[in-house]
Every structure is written in structure tokens, then in C-alpha cells.
Amino acid sequence: MKIACLAGDGIGPEIMAEARRVLDALALENVEIFEGDVGGTGYKKHGHPLPPETLEMCKAADAVLFGAVGDPDCDNLERHLRPEQAILGLRQALTLFANLRPATMFPGLEDMTALRPEVARTIDLLIVRELNGDVYFGEKAIRTLDDGRRQGFDLMSYAEDEVRRIAHVAFRAAQGRKKKLCSVDKANVLETSQLWRDVVIEVAAEYPDVALSHMYVDNAAMQLVRDPGQFDVVVTGNLFGDILSDQASMCVGSIGLLASASLGETQTEYGTKGLYEPIHGSAPDIAGQGKANPMAMILSLAMMLRHSFGLEGQAARIETAVSRTLADGIKGADLGGSASTVEVGDAVLARL
Amino acid sequence: MKIACLAGDGIGPEIMAEARRVLDALALENVEIFEGDVGGTGYKKHGHPLPPETLEMCKAADAVLFGAVGDPDCDNLERHLRPEQAILGLRQALTLFANLRPATMFPGLEDMTALRPEVARTIDLLIVRELNGDVYFGEKAIRTLDDGRRQGFDLMSYAEDEVRRIAHVAFRAAQGRKKKLCSVDKANVLETSQLWRDVVIEVAAEYPDVALSHMYVDNAAMQLVRDPGQFDVVVTGNLFGDILSDQASMCVGSIGLLASASLGETQTEYGTKGLYEPIHGSAPDIAGQGKANPMAMILSLAMMLRHSFGLEGQAARIETAVSRTLADGIKGADLGGSASTVEVGDAVLARL
Ligand SMILES: CC(C)[C@H](C(=O)O)[C@@H](O)C(=O)O
Ligand SMILES: CC(C)[C@H](C(=O)O)[C@@H](O)C(=O)O
Numbered sequence: 001m002k003i004a005c006l007a008g009d010g011i012g013p014e015i016m017a018e019a020r021r022v023l024d025a026l027a028l029e030n031v032e033i034f035e036g037d038v039g040g041t042g043y044k045k046h047g048h049p050l051p052p053e054t055l056e057m058c059k060a061a062d063a064v065l066f067g068a069v070g071d072p073d074c075d076n077l078e079r080h081l082r083p084e085q086a087i088l089g090l091r092q093a094l095t096l097f098a099n100l101r102p103a104t105m106f107p108g109l110e111d112m113t114a115l116r117p118e119v120a121r122t123i124d125l126l127i128v129r130e131l132n133g134d135v136y137f138g139e140k141a142i143r144t145l146d147d148g149r150r151q152g153f154d155l156m157s158y159a160e161d162e163v164r165r166i167a168h169v170a171f172r173a174a175q176g177r178k179k180k181l182c183s184v185d186k187a188n189v190l191e192t193s194q195l196w197r198d199v200v201i202e203v204a205a206e207y208p209d210v211a212l213s214h215m216y217v218d219n220a221a222m223q224l225v226r227d228p229g230q231f232d233v234v235v236t237g238n239l240f241g242d243i244l245s246d247q248a249s250m251c252v253g254s255i256g257l258l259a260s261a262s263l264g265e266t267q268t269e270y271g272t273k274g275l276y277e278p279i280h281g282s283a284p285d286i287a288g289q290g291k292a293n294p295m296a297m298i299l300s301l302a303m304m305l306r307h308s309f310g311l312e313g314q315a316a317r318i319e320t321a322v323s324r325t326l327a328d329g330i331k332g333a334d335l336g337g338s339a340s341t342v343e344v345g346d347a348v349l350a351r352l
Numbered sequence: 353m354k355i356a357c358l359a360g361d362g363i364g365p366e367i368m369a370e371a372r373r374v375l376d377a378l379a380l381e382n383v384e385i386f387e388g389d390v391g392g393t394g395y396k397k398h399g400h401p402l403p404p405e406t407l408e409m410c411k412a413a414d415a416v417l418f419g420a421v422g423d424p425d426c427d428n429l430e431r432h433l434r435p436e437q438a439i440l441g442l443r444q445a446l447t448l449f450a451n452l453r454p455a456t457m458f459p460g461l462e463d464m465t466a467l468r469p470e471v472a473r474t475i476d477l478l479i480v481r482e483l484n485g486d487v488y489f490g491e492k493a494i495r496t497l498d499d500g501r502r503q504g505f506d507l508m509s510y511a512e513d514e515v516r517r518i519a520h521v522a523f524r525a526a527q528g529r530k531k532k533l534c535s536v537d538k539a540n541v542l543e544t545s546q547l548w549r550d551v552v553i554e555v556a557a558e559y560p561d562v563a564l565s566h567m568y569v570d571n572a573a574m575q576l577v578r579d580p581g582q583f584d585v586v587v588t589g590n591l592f593g594d595i596l597s598d599q600a601s602m603c604v605g606s607i608g609l610l611a612s613a614s615l616g617e618t619q620t621e622y623g624t625k626g627l628y629e630p631i632h633g634s635a636p637d638i639a640g641q642g643k644a645n646p647m648a649m650i651l652s653l654a655m656m657l658r659h660s661f662g663l664e665g666q667a668a669r670i671e672t673a674v675s676r677t678l679a680d681g682i683k684g685a686d687l688g689g690s691a692s693t694v695e696v697g698d699a700v701l702a703r704l
Contacts, residue, residue: 084540114577119466135487135508140543150512152547156487157505159497186591188436191492195504221599222607225466225577239538243595246570250577 001270001309002032004061006054009039009083010282011292011341012067018294018345019065019301025349026314034061038090039083039282040071049074049086055093062268063308064090064275065301070282087277091131096262096275097162098169099129099241100303103248103258108327112253112335115225122229123251126177128170129241131262133162134192136238156192158237163199169263170235171207180232182213184220184240196237217244224248245279255280256293256334259300261307270309276300286333290340293332295322298348321351353622353661354384356413358406361391361435362634363644363693364419370646370697371417371653377701378666386413390442391435391634392423401426401438407445414620415660416442416627417653422634439629443483448614448627449514450521451481452655453597455604460679464605464687467577474581475603478529480522481593483614485514486544488590508544510589515551521615522587523559532584534565536572536592548589569596576600597631607632608645608686611652613659622661628652638685642692645684647674650700673703 007016036054043049058064069083104124110117138155145151174181183200185193197214204212217240223230224244228251236244249255258279266273278296286292299322306315330347331337359368388406395401410416421435456476462469490507497503526533535552537545549566556564569592575582576596580603588596601607610631618625630648638644651674658667682699683689
């Protein structure tokens with residue numbers, strides 16, 4: 001089981017260290033770890049946020065465990081050299097088109113969110129975000145128009161096969177949950193969304209057991225505050241998924257708790273090849289201070305064991321340990337507590 | 353003072369009737385009202401959601417009071433005949449590029465939102481949304497690619513002058529408030545956003561008294577839940593503004609409370625020409641039942657008196673009457689109360 005570990009920038013190395021301790025504690029046989037540089041770290045050491053040796057390592061691996069990228073030192077670099085390009089580049093190079101972002105309320109945290117406890121308690125949703133298309137990867141530039149004005153542009157688009165494959169992922173996920181799927185778009189304004197909606201409806205014919213609904217993204221952002229409990233699985237494009245999944249994370253109490261899986265179609269001998277990362281960023285403001293919450297990273301490890309290695313039992317074991325840690329009141333600064341990164345790691349290890 | 357009143361579809365006529373009663377009660381001299389059809393109503397009566405006679409009326413008016421458009425009967429029409437095209441068409445034809453969407457907590461409603469009262473109480477923000485550009489008005493179509501696949505596409509773009517004029521509106525608004533401006537973009541991915549950010553920074557040089565910050569849209573969606581009180585004025589593009597302003601409305605308790613102004617550069621003898629509308633839609637599911645909350649419509653009237661007619665005193669009078677109505681516990685179904693549309697109108701009139 002080849003695992004590429006890319007710690008990245010900011011708090012990346014600290015939280016990755018905790019996830020690695022948890023992985024070690026499972027004492028799985030047959031695990032091979034490879035470490036690579038990415039993001040600002042990749043740029044500083046090798047001149048590129050996604051150095052060729054890191055990319056090759058990820059191609060050869062069965063799964064990628066990814067920390068976080070983002071480094072203020074790199075803010076003024078040309079776009080293709082900025083840290084974020086590492087994650088965008090990996091998603092594209094490995095054709096990781098399906099981003100799974102579960103958001104579930106942890107018992108004991110109802111008091112940590114900005115939502116009322118009775119609203120927060122109902123949250124149990126999965127956002128399925130398309131990750132290889134949309135306005136992220138279309139033609140884009142800042143150009144000078146004939147009249148001398150500068151203009152920035154980005155082409156938003158989806159082709160039917162891109163929508164179809166993510167729709168299948170979402171319908172299958174819904175079949176394994178409460179069989180409710182809400183597709184989010186802006187079909188009253190965008191042709192990209194109109195095609196998205198048309199194709200999702202076509203695919204729905206193959207999943208008669210799943211109840212499909214459609215919602216405009218502005219309404220979805222509102223409903224996620226008003227009544228997040230109404231959602232089971234949400235499927236949406238790359239840009240809307242970026243916004244809504246961050247919003248949903250805060251409804252759960254802290255972005256330091258949310259893990260994600262990015263999957264493609266590659267099957268290894270163990271499961272589906274994928275990349276696993278917390279949905280939070282590199283938090284340069286608290287890097288190196290032992291303040292970061294490693295839980296999202298540890299939960300990303302659990303998702304990796306589940307999806308890429310078929311180790312459901314081990315995944316559940318980690319998730320239970322994290323849940324118990326929270327229920328026991330052990331919280332980092334992001335949750336108003338005082339436990340350090342390592343102390344949270346210790347607590348999870350003790351409950352494994 | 354020529355006012356074009358476009359009631360539109362669904363609950364539009366009901367809520368417009370209440371705003372008209374409030375306007376009448378002010379007994380302003382020199383008011384001329386014109387009524388026009390728009391949306392599904394426009395299409396059904398004249399074959400177009402924005403009939404030429406309605407557009408001419410709006411061009412000739414000093415201000416437009418707009419109800420709501422949207423009609424399920426029209427869902428399968430071609431895009432250019434759908435009700436939403438009325439509002440998009442008016443924004444474009446009248447060059448209404450600056451959409452002001454204030455969101456403030458009304459005393460007495462802290463218990464109505466999904467947010468904790470102590471969080472909700474801090475909300476006092478103004479979203480300044482660009483309304484004439486972005487992916488809304490770029491080239492767009494569903495086309496068939498050479499290999500036979502269908503593809504939907506929409507071009508996102510901003511030119512520097514489009515960003516500059518909305519930035520000036522936002523900086524000036526911030527000067528009249530707490531002097532804090534947060535510009536929201538996705539500059540780590542979009543070139544449109546990169547230009548947006550560059551130009552906002554250029555304009556900032558003219559407003560040294562305003563503290564400018566930048567936030568990615570995913571983070572902004574999160575922060576609007578976590579700590580909405582941190583925001584004073586938020587400026588953003590058309591698409592992100594659509595999403596964030598709906599989200600903010602729910603933080604305030606009900607979308608039935610939020611008014612908006614859409615302004616351009618046209619000065620009439622009274623003030624700035626503009627269009628005023630609730631940010632909610634036509635709610636076809638409750639149309640004709642007397643359940644709609646007319647407050648957002650009435651507050652839109654107040655914004656019209658302020659911005660287009662320089663009648664700050666009358667505007668404040670209406671706003672105070674609405675506030676008192678809420679503080680007195682008179683609430684429609686959207687706020688868990690039982691007052692009908694007309695009863696809410698009566699209550700506001702009684703407190704004028
Ligand atoms: C870092 C950025 C490019 C990225 C995205 O927008 O996809 C991040 O926000 C995410 O959600 O993983
Ligand atoms: C009806 C729709 C086209 C419109 C928009 O997206 O601008 C609406 O959501 C709004 O916010 O005014």
C-alpha cells in the first residue's frame with residue numbers, strides 16, 4: 001500500500017505528523033510511505049509548487065495524503081508558481097474529479113457553532129463537488145482590449161460526460177445514505193448550469209430509488225443556514241462546491257474538523273485511488289505554534305483507509321476515536337479549548 | 353416624481369399593494385405612478401417578460417419599484433423568454449450596476465434566525481454587489497463539440513472600468529458607515545478576480561480613511577456564518593454577490609425582510625435613478641394566499657425615497673414603522689407569526 005504524504009506549507013507538517021502517528025499506531029502491514037514537497041515548500045526547494053518528482057511519486061502511489069498549501073511569501077509569484085497550483089495540478093493530473101466533503105455534527109460540539117444547537121444538531125450531509133472542470137480550468141487571462149482597457153476573463157464550462165460521471169458518484173452516494181440528492185446550480189442565469197441540470201435529470205433515470213431535487217445556488221447558501229438538516233447528499237460544480245462546502249463546515253463548528261476525499265476512476269489492487277486532505281488551508285498565522293487542530297487531517301487519513309484501501313474497520317476506529325476525544329471535551333484553540341496539536345493527537349491515539 | 357411600479361408574478365402584486373398603501377399614506381405631492389407588466393405576467397399578456405412598453409416606462413421614470421418575477425408556467429420557455437430576463441434586462445438596459453443589499457438585525461428578531469442570538473445581534477452589514485457584468489452577461493450557450501458531446505459554457509469577465517465604478521460606490525458607502533470595506537473574490541483561481549483585486553487596490557488610494565481587506569469567497573461564506581459582525585461593507589462581483597447576499601439575509605431571520613437598491617449613474621432632478629426590489633423571489637407556492645411578508649417590499653420603497661428622491665426623513669419614517677411593527681411582535685408566517693400580508697401592511701401604516 002503505497003502512500004504519498006505531502007505535508008505542504010504552514011500548519012501542514014504539524015497536522016501531518018499527528019496523522020502519521022495515528023497511521024503508525026494501527027500497525028498495518030505492507031504500508032510504504034513516500035514523502036514529497038509541495039506548495040510554497042515545493043517552490044522554495046525545487047522551484048515549482050508541484051515538483052516533477054512529487055507528481056511522479058503521486059502517480060505511482062495508491063493514495064495521496066495531503067496536508068495544506070498556501071504561503072504568503074508566494075503571494076506575488078506568477079499564478080502558475082503559487083502554492084495553490086499544487087493542489088489544482090494534482091486534481092487535474094490524477095483526474096480526481098469527485099470531491100467528497102462530509103459534514104456531520106459531532107456530539108458535544110453543538111455549542112461551538114454559530115448556529116443554534118437545535119439547528120446544528122440536524123446536520124448530516126455530504127457535498128459531492130466536481131473537481132476537474134468549471135471556471136477553474138477553462139481558458140483564462142488578463143488581456144488588454146482593443147480600446148486599451150484591461151480585462152480579466154475565465155471561461156466556465158461543463159461537457160455532458162463531465163457532469164454525468166460526477167452525477168453517478170452522487171447518486172451512488174445517496175443510495176448508501178438517505179436516498180436524497182439535491183443538485184445545486186444557477187440554471188436561471190448560466191447555460192453551464194442548464195446543461196448540468198439536463199444531464200443530472202438524464203442520469204436520474206438510472207436511480208429511481210433516489211429522490212432528486214434542484215436548487216439555485218443562492219437559495220442553497222440560504223437554506224444551508226436556515227435548515228441544513230434538510231440536506232442529505234448535495235451535488236454541485238467546482239465553484240459552487242468550493243463555496244458551499246466551506247460554508248457547511250462552519251455550520252459544524254470548525255473547519256478544523258472536516259476531511260475530504262478526491263477520487264477518480266483509477267482502481268488499484270486495494271480500492272479507488274484518491275487524494276485526502278482537510279478542507280482547511282495552511283493557516284500561516286498559527287503555523288509552528290502547536291495550535292492547529294489535527295482532526296481534519298486525521299479524519300482524512302480515515303477516509304483514505306476507507307476509500308483507497310477498503311479498510312472500513314480501521315477507518316471507523318479512527319473516526320470513533322476522534323468523536324470520543326471531542327465528546328470528552330478535548331478541544332484545540334479553534335474550538336475554544338486549550339489542547340495543543342500534539343495533545344489532541346495524543347488524545348486520539350489513547351482512544352484508538 | 354415619476355415612479356414605475358412593476359408588481360410582477362406570484363406574491364409580487366400582493367406585496368406591491370402594501371407598499372403602494374404606504375406610499376399613499378405619506379401623501380407626497382407631485383407623485384406620478386405608472387404600472388407595467390413584467391416577468392411571467394409580461395410574457396402572458398405581451399409575449400415578452402420585459403415588454404417594450406414596460407421598458408420605455410422604466411426609461412422615462414425617475415425610479416422603478418419592482419415586486420418579484422418567476423413563474424413555474426414559464427420554466428420550459430427558451431431562456432430569453434423566462435421571467436428572470438425581465439430583471440436582468442432592466443439592470444442592463446438602465447445600466448444599474450450597483451446593487452446595495454443592507455442586512456441588519458431587527459431588534460426582537462434575534463430569536464428568529466438559525467444563528468445564536470448573540471451572533472445574530474451583531475449583524476449590520478451592507479453588501480455592494482456589481483450587477484452589470486461577470487458570468488451573468490458574458491457570451492453563453494449550449495453547443496455541440498466536434499466530438500459530438502454537448503457542452504454548456506458562460507464567459508466570466510470584468511473590465512477595469514466596471515470594477516472601478518463599483519469600487520467607488522463601495523468605498524463611498526464605507527465612508528458613510530464604519531469605514532471598513534472587505535472585497536470578496538477568488539483571486540487564487542480566477543483571473544477575473546485577480547483583475548478585480550488589482551483595481552480595487554488602485555481605487556483604495558483615493559480613500560485613505562477606509563480600511564480595505566480582501567477575502568476569498570469560500571472563506572467569506574464561512575465567515576458570514578461564523579462571525580457576521582466582523583463585516584461592515586462587502587463589495588463583490590455579480591455571482592458571488594448573489595450567493596452571499598442571500599446567505600446574509602437568512603442570518604437576519606427571513607428573506608422577507610431584505611430590501612435592495614440597484615443604482616446607476618443617471619441623476620434625475622431628485623436624486624439617483626434606481627430600481628428597488630425585495631431580494632426574495634415571487635414565491636409561487638404561497639401566491640394569492642395573503643401569506644407573503646410585505647416588509648421587504650415596503651423597505652424597498654423606503655430605499656427608493658432615500659436614493660432616488662432625497663427624502664431621507666420619509667425613508668427613515670417607514671423604516672422605523674417597520675422596526676416597531678416587528679418589535680411589537682407582529683409577524684407573518686415567514687417569521688413564525690400569523691399576520692397576513694394586509695395585516696402587516698395595516699400595522700406598518702398604523703405606526704407611520
Ligand atoms: C486552494 C484553492 C485553490 C482550493 C479550491 O478553490 O478548490 C481550496 O479552496 C479548496 O476548496 O480545496
Ligand atoms: C432571478 C435571478 C436572475 C436574480 C439574480 O441572480 O441576480 C436573483 O437571484 C437576484 O439576486 O436578484
